[in-house]
Amino acid sequence: MPALYRPVVLAVDDDPQVLRAVRRDLNRAYRDRYRVLASTSPDEALRLMDELKERAEEPALFLVDQRMPGMTGVELLKESLTRFPSARRVLLTAYADTQVAIDAINAVRLDYYLVKPWEPPEERLYPVLDGLLEDWRLTHRPPYDGIQIVGQRFAPATHRLRDFLTRHQQPFRFVDAEADADPLTLPTVVLPDGTRLSRPGPAELAEVLRLSGESERQPYYDVVIVGGGPAGLAAAVYSSSEGLSTLLLDEYAPGGQAGMSSRIENYLGFPGGLSGSELTHRAVAQARRFGAALLSPVSAVSLRRAGRARAIALSDGREVIAGAVLVATGLSYRRLDAEGAAAFEGAGIYYGAAVAETSTCAGRHVWIVGGGNSAGQAALHLARHAKQVTVLVRAGSLGETMSHYLVEEIEAAENIDVCSGTGLVAVEGDGRLRRIKLRDLATGEVTVADAEFVFVFIGASPRTDWLGDAVRRDRHGFILTGPDLGPAPGLPGWDLPREPLLLETSVPGVFAAGDVRAGSMKRIAAGVGEGAMATALIHRYRAGS
Structure with a gap:
């Protein structure tokens, strides 16, 4: 961010002694990058917020005590949510208030709660705030004179x-x-x-902006990972950290479908949730720190044997040789089967969370098609900006396909409604989306509604077409691995005196992990686990076992 631009960190506590200690600790760590403000009352804090809004200043973080006269900390944070929805929120509590703080995670989008006292700050305060401020910085757009x-x-x-x-x-x-x-x-x-x-195009833009990653490529890598979603990124971190020369390829941008998620709330260790872009940024930085090479937007177009090595042909016309390959290409969203839908992709119909369109949706009516967790996360994210969000679900209720915590949050949201047993059958417009036709699946009745924004989450298909017949897949295109391949003597081309390892495909030394693998759990944490497991199995393969 520009040197003169310092976002605000606001601390609020009615106890002057505690507030002095908070301000002292905040200034000690953050005054070179943030402007620390302090207030002794909720009313004064609200006036400060209004002044900041008038001056177009953006608070990065609120640190608020729970027990204050006239207005509790949770109530104050709820007021702040309407003024500055993207700021990070931390509640200071006594031990007896911890349940209040846990309840506030959903009620006011609380990011963290700290139990007083927080000394020493180097252990109990700064690590928490460092992470939250970094998350805020990644998603915030400060005054900017660039692209x-x-x-x-x-x-x-x-x-x-x-x-x-x-x-x-x-x-x-x-x-x-x-x-x-x-x-x-x-x-x-x-x-x-x-x-x-x-x-x-993306390739030209990536080259001009130097986003593509490694400009010089080695002719050989110990491990080449195809796909930069959670499984691929986890494998890149583990393999590079263990000394294997590692190249990760992604045809668009690291993160995969998870990187498009507006909010992930059930990932271990993040009680306030985090966005897919935040998770991706952390993982990419971690992989690069250990020496992994990342290259995008470049896609793999074919895979072949090259003696005991494996050769991958790339979309830029070059070829890379690998001692072992991990296929972690994940899934592609299925296209909407509605009349006229193809003509409005990117012009009102979007697949996935499409975070780039969030600001465009401000104050508008947004429609979401799908009843899974990705649809629920997107509904809650967009509801913070849109005037109204309507979720269209073919099932009888959200509870049939969506996690319980998301259903509860959606039911509690005042500007989200759910149309169950409903299908979207046609779309209309004049170069951009204008109307949608909905069918009641029980009665067959068709209704027409005005619509400018439709976000689609209706399942996905594996990204495996590029493999051709190189590895065995099931009838849906997912890659078969380990025991699902059957006995090794029955595998064409299998030339090792052992059975395939757990994540190994029908080609020795080629592994699969994450959503692209048949039988996988289709969860972010499961993908991360498989990516880590793949590294251990690659070590076994390289050792000849």
Whole structure:
């Protein structure tokens, strides 16, 4: 962020002695990057918030005591939510108030609670706040004079550029093009030095902005990982940390479907939840720290044997040789089977959370198709910005397909409603989405509703077409591994005197992990576990066992 820009950290406590200690500790660690403000009353804190909003200043974090006269800390944080929804929130509590704090995690999007006293701050305060402030920094867009995208708001090509830069956590400003702008030059990317790129593709943009990763590639790696979702990133961390030369490839941007998730609330160790982009950023930084090479947007197009090694042909025309390969390409969202839907992809119909469109949805009516956890997380995220969110579910109720905690939060949200037993059958518009047709699956009755934004979460298919016949797959395209392959003597081309290892495919030395593997749990934590397990199995393969 610019050197002169210092976001606010606001501490609130009615006990002057405690507040002095809080302010002292905050200033000691953060005054070079943040402006620390303190208030002795909730009313004064609300006035400060209003002044910050008038001056277009953005608080990064609120640290609020629970027990205060006139208004509790939870009540104050609830008020702050309407003013600054993206700020991080920490509650200071006594031991007796811990249940109140746990309840507030959902009620006010509480990120953390600290039980007083917090000394020593180096052990009990700073590690917590460091993580929260870093998370806030990753998702916040400070005053910025860098990259601009000039385009038509509902043009698919514009959406793709916005989504690409958002997934790569690259700050940019979107400028809605004038009505008389030349559509043949849009979208245009304007760089800080004035350079203008007309209708650039992801590969060109990644090269210009140096987002693609390693510019020089080794001819051989101990491990090549295809796919940068949770499984692939976990494998990159573990294999590189254990001294294996590691290359991770991703055809678009690291993170996979998990990287598109607006909020992950059931991941171990993050009681306040975290976004997919935050999880991805941490994992990428960790993998690079251990020496892993990351390359994107580059996709694998084929796999072949090269003696005891394996060769992967890439979309840029080159080939990379690996001692072992991990396929972690994950899933692609299934397309909406509704009349006219293909014409509005990126122009009102979006697959996945499409975080790049969050600001566009502010104050609007948003429709979500799907009843799984990804749909529920997106509904709760978008409800913080949209005027109304409607979830369309083919099942009889959300509880049939969605985790209980998400169902409870959706039911408690005032601006989310659920239409169960309903299918979306057709869409209409004039270059951008305008209307949708809904069918009651019980009665067959069709109704029409105005709609500008539809986010689709209706299941997914494995990304395995690039493999051809190289490895065995089930009838749905998922990769078979380990015992699911059957006895080794019956495997064509299997030339080792042992059975395939647990995550090993029908080709020795080629492994699969995460959602792309047949029988996997299709959960982020499970993918991370399989990625770590794959590294151990690759060691066994390399050792000849």
